[in-house]
Amino acid sequence: MFKPCDCEHCDFRDVVFSTLDDESIRELCQFKEEHSFRKGEIINHEGEKITDFKYLKHGLVKLFRRSPNGDEQIITITRPFEFVSNMSIFSGDRYQYSVAALEDSTVCSVKLEFIKNLFLKNGGFAIGLLTKISKINDKIINQTLDIRQKNLIGRVAFVLLYFTKEIFNSRVFDLPVSRKEIADYIGMSTANVIRTMSDFKKEGIIKVFGKTIEVADIEKLEIISKRG
Amino acid sequence: MFKPCDCEHCDFRDVVFSTLDDESIRELCQFKEEHSFRKGEIINHEGEKITDFKYLKHGLVKLFRRSPNGDEQIITITRPFEFVSNMSIFSGDRYQYSVAALEDSTVCSVKLEFIKNLFLKNGGFAIGLLTKISKINDKIINQTLDIRQKNLIGRVAFVLLYFTKEIFNSRVFDLPVSRKEIADYIGMSTANVIRTMSDFKKEGIIKVFGKTIEVADIEKLEIISKRG
């Protein structure tokens, strides 16, 4: 699973490693591993011991946990650069949440110890990483609160807009999740998610071809999401 | 609003400043200010510019935001040492959330620049603070997900248990929030929060004397909260 050392030109360098000089980057490169995950595979498992600092280089993942009742709750769905490892890496020694690949993904991982040593040597790096993690957390909390305050159709509209604008940046896309996963994301029943999407389809707001979705009337979707 | 310099023996020192030597602590002490807030006063206001790193030394606060529709959403209610400033201080230059005192509270504040300089000088401090912030965020996210997955009576039971166990550590306490605030916290209507509490009262699970609550049957409350 190793790859030639190309960290110096990695896109991720600008995201959290911008304060590292070339020497540190080369050192990082020796310690890092790159792993590929197929769609559906688990990247981190809730409860497992944390040994590495991981970041998504390519792909799409969902962050989720199992609720006390055993059903899945999706915390967020995210692309590279928005997602730095699993937040819980600094709060305890075990993962609080699971991460799974929704599309084929590649993940870079570095021993957590190495990152902590960088902290000691390079305060600028520490500030950068703290900023990044804070932003991600704020985004998750805001998203959760936004969803909570909407009704069913508002929530479905929100998810469709999220895929359109944040994830795919396109009005046509292949849904990377099942209907049930959407339900787990927005805290609704699967049947009602499907029903609402059928309604949107009947009203001409979206077009559905199997897993492929086309957002036909994005303005109306925005209105529904806001008013929801 | 200044106080004599006693930072060396402050309880908070163990929480995030444990890695600072006495000299840094004395320096911190010169820069810090201590402010008192009466019950009901706003400590931080959503949207305001962030200049200070603040931590709650004494009291009880709520962290909240105004939803797009204008109604209040309470993110969490917390005591000192669990709450380090407002999380958003590192993610942007303006507060994402407001903080208000639920009881008379005292807050210490230090210029954010001073903290950032400490980061550069002291990596251990950086790790410590990052750990603390991560834990707080994880707690908030977990709490939010826990609440989401419960029904009305489960949520009310959860809040009562939260006050009993986490906030007051006592089965008898004065509710520091209005019924409406509980509703804003758990995402329910005020009328139904009141109704549910009346039901608990009728069933002998709690006793209510004005603002004072006594949890009479904590086991039953636990069961309701879990099953909810």
Next chain:
DNA sequence: CGCGGCTTTGATGTTCATCAAGTAAAGTGG
């Protein structure tokens, strides 16, 4: 080609918000 999982739709009942109207409590100004 048949089995199992995901999806769809309808029917039904529960849960919960909303509205309304009344009561208690807490400020407020004279």
Next chain:
DNA sequence: CCACTTTACTTGATGAACATCAAAGCCGCG
């Protein structure tokens, strides 16, 4: 300190929103 005003609390009745259940269609995969 009392009358007045306002805000918080309470309860019931009603309807809307949503979950659940059930049955059937679809699709991929062995």
